[in-house]
Amino acid sequence: MNNGPPEQGRSEAVRTARMAEMNATVVEPSNPVVMPRTVDRSAHEIIASARTLKTQQRSRASGRPALGLSLLSAVLLWASFPPWNWSPLAWLAPVPLFLLVRLREPTRRMYLAAYLGGLAFNLPALQWLRLGDPAMYVAWWALSAYVAAYFPLQLWLSRVAVYRWSVPFVMAAPIVWVSLEFAKAHLLTGFAWYFLGHTQYRWLELIQISDVVGAYGISFIMAASAAALASLVPESWFARLRLLPPPADAAAQADLQTRVAEAVMPSRRWPVFAAVSLVALTLVYGFVRRGQANFTPGPRVALIQGNFVASLRIPPEDFGLQYNTHMRLTALAVREQPDLIVWPESMFRWPLTNAPAGLSEDELQKLAPRVPPDFWRDTSVRETLVQEAQKTGAAMIYGIECVDLQTDGKIQQANSAVMFRPETGMSGRYDKMHLVPFGEYLPFKKTLPWLQAFTPYPSDFGLHPGARPVVFEHRDWRMLPVICFEDTVPHLVRNFVAAGSGQGGEVDLLVNLSND
Known part of the structure; x- marks a missing residue:
């Protein structure tokens, strides 16, 4: 008994009838001689091959x-x-x-x-x-x-x-x-x-x-x-x-x-x-x-790591704890008389501000209405960084946020590394060029603005990428800073070294600031 649907039964019947017709004999009216109907074997082979292929497609292995x-x-x-x-x-x-x-x-x-x-x-x-x-x-x-x-x-x-x-x-x-x-x-x-x-x-x-x-x-x-x-x-x-x-x-x-x-x-x-x-x-x-390596003595470097969580939202009351922890570790490192002391990425929590020189308070207020003019004129962060370098007697590289007021009123924030030397104060600044998607900038922000709702950032969020690599110099050493995962991008670091070597001599060492 055929338990399938009626359409399937009719299809099977039609196919059976056609096959019977192909195998039937033919009687010519004018000549009562029975002649067998011939079948094209090559056509049968093609049909059989197609059916085999279809069967194989249906019987693919499980995923x-x-x-x-x-x-x-x-x-x-x-x-x-x-x-x-x-x-x-x-x-x-x-x-x-x-x-x-x-x-x-x-x-x-x-x-x-x-x-x-x-x-x-x-x-x-x-x-x-x-x-x-x-x-x-x-x-x-x-x-x-x-x-x-x-x-x-x-x-x-x-x-x-x-x-x-x-x-x-x-x-x-x-x-x-x-x-x-x-x-x-x-x-x-x-x-x-x-x-x-x-x-x-x-x-x-x-x-x-x-x-x-x-x-x-x-x-x-x-x-x-x-x-x-x-x-x-x-x-x-x-x-x-x-x-x-x-x-x-x-x-x-x-x-x-x-x-x-x-x-x-x-x-x-x-x-x-x-x-x-x-x-x-x-x-x-x-x-x-x-076996061919012939290394010459380089600077004695102290790497400071306070082991704090790299969170986007640090309560201001925790700034002092993180600063004091890194300063205590720095004091311990000074006993080894380092030539260079490196702090992690963004671990000096107070921003280093910069504004166009010669502007009055009214002009600053006009350029940045939401920011008090005293914010741009505050020099306490710069003075603190100089004093710490003088206390240690070593050059210090800090991970810090830099906030710059442009002449058109735009405020640019950068993830930066700054060097302070005991003798000269601030001697170099590098702004991170290769920003982390979603962590430091929002991709497709202009094309897909609705993505903003799924991030913890305000509508004006976005760090400003640096324009070029910068070489820090201290005594006879030339150092090239990179920040966080920039050092994992091969072509980026290679271009950094090539650019740095063209600025007055070979680069002696790479300095990576990270808090991961």
Whole structure:
């Protein structure tokens, strides 16, 4: 009995009648000779092939194994970074994701599974964003949602390279990986955090080649090694992991190997040999470079860290506590007779103000009606910073907010580093150039003004980026300040050093001010 819907029954009847008609005999009226109707076998083969293809599409493997592999990559990658810092796991982290590239037939919802894997890594990795303010939870999720998209992008672009452009798998996967790291470092002002190569910061011999290829080169070596490992996984494992649809018959079972990309390789051995050789040559270079190092004595530097939460809203009554804590630590550091003392980012809580010279109180009030003129004329902050440098007998670099009144009445706020020397007072100021999205400026503020409602900032929020890098000089040393995560953006720091070296000599050291 046919329990299906009436339409289905009629369709089956029509198909049965047509098949019967094709197999029927034909009697010509003028010649009572029975002639069999011939059938075009090639047409039958085409129809059968189309039906087989449709059946295969309907019987795609479940997306759960793909989700499991994506989550495994996320967990391995997260464990490679602080707080766990199990950096050897980073060499294995891309392997599960790369296995999905080898699948000729994608599983169900494979790209969604990869995106969820990206979220599983980025949400815990970027959770520190929420510490600044309760409203920063939105920024945490927004940034995580954006960066998570690089997981499915890695998968999709690698598959396009392998199956559409016939690029060998062991070449396509690492090239796409590094290309996406490069893109992430530049798009939306750049977010160059959590590169694969960053996990190896303690393996000094390996990372010496960064002076030639940067962190991207380390990421490429690691991704190429992971791709070589992924190419070793036999086809039978894909069936065991249920990444392939169940074969319909013995012929389909024999066709198993064609459903897993062989990466257009004549052998699996040479990718492994190439990866091992690449790592070995990198280590040889590292040992040679470390043996050539001839460091000259530099300044004695004291780094002060009071370990206060980097919150957006600090009660004014806490300013004194934070100041006294850093001063107490500074006094302890003076015993070691440092040449330079560095405070963290924004840890001198009172702002350093600047206004056009020669303006009367009435003119200041007219330019900035909401700000008392005494705010611009107050010199107590500048005097305090000079006095502290004189007490320590060392140059001091402070993290501080600078507030500038422009001649057109605009008030610009900057996240700054200022240097004060005992002999000359203030000798340099650098304003942070590479601002943090959502933390220091609101992206798409003019295009999507409704985003303002999801932030803890007033309508006029937004720090002003600096115009250029600045070199601080003290005695015979030339120092280049960078603030917080600016030091994670490769092209930014490289341009800083190039610009600083063109201002009168080589840069001797980088000084990073951070409170993370």
